[in-house]
Amino acid sequence: MGTAPRLPELQECLGSAARDAQERANLAGVRHIVLVLSGKGGVGKSTLSTQLALALRSAGNRVGILDVDLCGPSIPRMLRAQDSAVHQCDSGWVPVGVGQDSAIALMSIGFLLERPDDAVVWRGPKKNALIKQFVTDVAWGDLDFLIVDTPPGTSDEHISTVEALRPHRLLGAVLVTTPQAVSVGDVRRELTFCRKAGLRILGIVENMSGFVCPHCSECTNIFSKGGGEELAKHAGVPFLGCVPLDPQLSQSLEEGKDFIQEFPKSSAFPALTHIAQQILDTSKRSS
C-alpha cells in the first residue's frame, strides 16, 4: 500500500512547481526575442543590439536588452547606465531603465560588479548558472522585443542562452560580420551553430562596411567590402544591409547618447533603421 508523501517532500514539490511557474512568468510578457550573434569579436554586436533597441523604441515598441557577455559587458556604457544598480522585487531582479525616459529595460553583469574594472574570471559552469538566472529571474514585464546581446564564439554562453530561451518566443538570430574574409570565416561557423540549435536566422548584417571621409567624401573600404552580402547569398539567408563606419556613431556609443534620436542625418542612420524595420516586419508576419 502506498504511503502519502512525507510533508517535507510535498513542500519541495510545491516549491518546484512554484519555481517553474515563476520561470515561465518572467518571460511570459515578452512577445519576441531576438538574439544578436557573431562568431567574431569586435564586429559590432553590442552596437547593433543597442541601435536596434533604440530604433524599435523610437517606433513605439516596448523594448528590453539582455547582455549575456559576462567578461566584456559593453551595453551599460553605451546607454549611459554604467553607474546604475540592480534591485530586487518579489518576482526577481528588476532590470535597469535606460535611454530616454528610462524606457528601455536592461540587464547586464556590468550592474553587478563592485568596481567597473573587476574582471569576471569564471569558468563555464559558473557562467552558465548566471545566464540561466538572467533568463529566468529577471522581471521583464510586458515587452514587444527583448534583444539578447552575446559575446563572440560558440561556447558556454551561447549553448546556455539558447537552452534557457528555448521554451520562450524566440523570433530568431541576427548575425553580424565585418566585410573581411577573416570575419566571414568565423560567422560561417556561427551559422552552423544556429542550424544545429534549430535557431531561425533572421539575417546577416555587414557592419563597418566602408568609410566616407568627412573631409573629402572619398569612400575607403578599410575592412574590405561585400563579404557579408556574399555570405548571405551563399548560405541562403536574408541580407539585412551594410552599415558604414560612422565616427558619429562611435562617438555616441562612447558617450552613451541616443544616436537614432540625435543624428538622423548621419551616414549609419538609414542602414540601422532599415534593419530595425525588417525585424519589425518579420515579427508582424510571425505573430
Add this chain to the structure above:
Amino acid sequence: LAAHLSLSLAECPGTGSAQAGRAAACQGCPNQGLCAAGAAGPDPAEAAELRARLRAVRHTVLVLSGKGGVGKSTFSALLAHGLAADETKQVALLDIDICGPSIPKMMGLEGEQVHQSGSGWSPVYVEENLGVMSVGFLLSSPDDAVIWRGPKKNGLIKQFLRDVDWGEVDYLIVDTPPGTSDEHLSIVQYLSATHIDGAVIVTTPQEVSLQDVRKEINFCRKVKLPIIGVVENMSGFVCPKCKNESQIFPPTTGGAEKMCQNLSVSLLGKVPLDPQIGKSCDRGQSFLAEAPESPATLSYRNIIQRIQEYCEQHHFQEEKIM
C-alpha cells in the same frame, strides 16, 4: 535591496585543483557535486610531461585583450613574421582561440591538416623557422563549428602543449580569444610548467575597448603574469585622397596612453588603420612584407623590437639569478 554578486577574481579554484568542489566559491555552482566527488588534485605526472615538452622553449609571449576584434590575431601573426625574419630564430605560433581560429587564414595555411609522427603532432610550417598550430587545422570544412563548453576546450589546449612536437623554439607566441575565462585560466595554469616572459595586451583607442582591457590588466596582475606592454591598434585613419586624419574609433577618455599612465603599464606603440592590413590578412600574406613603407609597418616593427628587447633582457636577468 540592491543586488550585488561578490565577484572576486578567479573564484573557481579549477576543476583539477585540490579545492575543486570544496572551496567557498563552489557553493551554488552546478558542477559542485562532480568536482567534490572526482578530482584529487593536479596530476603531477601531467605537469612533468608539460615541463618536458616545453623545456626547449626559450621565450613565451601571450597576446591578450579583454575585447574582441581589436587585432590580437593580426598582431600575433605579424609578431611571428617579424621575429621569424631572422632566419637564425625558431618561431612557434599557437592559436588557442578554439571557437574562432583566425590564424590559419592569416598565415596562408587554410586547408592544411595536422600530421602525426612518433614524436607527436607536427606543427604546420609557413617557413622553415615558423611553425603554427590551431584548431583550424583539425576541422575538415570552413563551416564546421566547434561548439564546446569550457572543459573540452581546456582539454584541447592541454593537448596542444603536450602533444605538439615544437622542437627547439626561441619564441612561442600564443594568440588567445577575447575575455577572461577558461582558455585564459588554462593557458596560464599549463604554461606554469615553463615560464611566460609576459603578455602583450592589444586595444583600440575607445573607452568601449579600454573598459574591457582594464579588466584584462587586472587578470594579469592577479595571476602574476608580467605585462610587457599595451599596443593601441586602429589608432587613427589617414584618408588616402586628401590626407586628413579621422579618429574613427575616438579616444574619448584619453586612449591607451592615458590608461597606461594610470595603471603604470608600458605603451609599446600605436598602429594606424591601413586598408592593406585587412587585405593582407585575408590573403594570408605578411602585411610587413607587402607594404614595407606603410606607417603601420613602421609602428609594428618598432613594437616588435621592443618586445624582443624585453624578452632578451628578461632572459639575461634570469640567467644572472641562476
